[in-house]
Amino acid sequence: MTDVMVDRIPSQAEIRRWRRYLADEQAEAAVYRDLAGRRAGEERDILLALAEAEGRHEEHWRILLGDNVGAPRKGALRTRFLAFLARRFGSVFVLALAQRAESRSPYEADVDATDAMAADERIHEEVVRGLAARGRKRLSGTFRAAVFGVNDGLVSNLALVLGIGATGVPASTILFTGVAGLLAGALSMGAGEYVSVRSQRELLEASSPNPETQSALPHLDLAANELTLVYRARGMAPDEAARHAEEVLRGVALATGSISVTAGGAAADGAPTAADVDEHEAVGTGMSAAISSFCFFASGALLPILPYLFGMQGIAAVVVAAVLVGIALLGTGAIVGLLSGAPPLKRALRQVAIGLGAAGVTYLLGLLFGTSVG
Structure with a gap:
């Protein structure tokens, strides 16, 4: 809830501007809610949080307007277009357009908007940029x-x-x-x-670990520990590679065949697996x-x-x-x-x-x- 107070009679130009801002905030919140309805998990929570923030901005303009709120108005054409796309597609393109819309917020130059609201819009741009980046990566x-x-x-x-x-x-x-x-x-x-x-x-x-290598682990010379060379070749420092190899071999000794080069080290070390190849x-x-x-x-x-x-x-x-x-x-x-x-x-x-x-x-x-x- 905003604590802004109106200590004067606003002009008709101000009322029109505040009503436009109010309509835009309502439309933007609707876009984020529509997008959230097509997402799950963390992305859904982030989009709902953005919609909640737009709701706080909406309340600011409602308080300024007071009895001058008037009948509900439509948001800007670009915001309504975003809402249309969000309801029908919910794709990365909508997020990309929303990112552009957030970057054009007029609040920094408007004396009737609070500094917190202007800062919110700047942060919203970065939040939407991050969500859009996720979508861009998922594009085939x-x-x-x-x-x-x-x-x-x-x-x-x-x-x-x-x-x-x-x-x-x-x-x-x-x-x-x-x-x-x-x-x-x-x-x-x-x-x-x-x-x-x-x-x-x-x-x-050619860069993926050979899954058949795991069959050699139980037969390695624990004193020589050739497995250390595997991890050094993958970029580990000598001491770190030696410790990691000892841990893997200790696990093999306790439960032969339950730990492999791939399961024990490749995924943790960042080496590509078959799943990584398919994903990328x-x-x-x-x-x-x-x-x-x-x-x-x-x-x-x-x-x-x-x-x-x-x-x-x-x-x-x-x-x-x-x-x-x-x-x-x-x-x-x-x-x-x-x-x-x-x-x-x-x-x-x-x-x-x-x-x-x-x-x-x-x-x-x-x-x-x-x-x-x-």
Whole structure:
């Protein structure tokens, strides 16, 4: 409960501002409650605590308003949009948007908000940032591959189609070139992803402890204690490794086979286990990664050739292709911005500028090449 007192008659501008703050606090609390309903354990408790804090801020504005509270109002459009997303998705994207909303709190510059409220909003930003970071880590590699794969397909095939088209070749040639670029790029992405994932899995497996090693423990020479070398190789200091090895061997002596190198030391020492490999393998198997990358790239590379598939040609086809790709780049850029915690609009516009800029350069080169040949 806040102890603020109103010792004067507020102006109509102040009443309107306080009512807006009150509505925003109510809407933000509803967002956190909706998100909490889709979480469990610690995350749920944190979100409910945030909603409770927004309730304290709400009470502050209620006391200031007194009899001027008036009828319930809707919160700001961005807050209502967050509430809509929270009720339907409850995803990391909502938390990322909430993080941005908390960072724009006006309380520090408002004399009617307390210092504690302004500090709360700053801390809320960091709390939501932490929750969003958890969600970002849980995002599958397939999703990240989708965003970047689609983006690669959009930019590379638009540049190819515009560059070839600017030379003055027939529309059918542009279409066939675009289809060839789609297939070549998608196959290249798929093959590269397959090799990358397979190599990563093989490296992780090579670094994992061999579970069969535990069968050698009962037969080790306790005086020589070769097990010490295992822990020293994993980064322990010599004395610490010797103590740890003695503890493991003592356990083996008491109950042969109940303690293994993996159970007795690998997990504690930070060495990767089979479960760790599965958890951190972002895209699963090499084949699934290859198929996903192929489809993502192809879906992006399809947009620039759509006008030519429907019989368009000339400047009209170029404009339509550029507009379609620009819209798609806005979407992928905004998603990348959300995932990285950056302003979505800024990242979206940057993505469009880079993508269309690259395509524009190839178009100009195609014009020059076509003119020189002609």
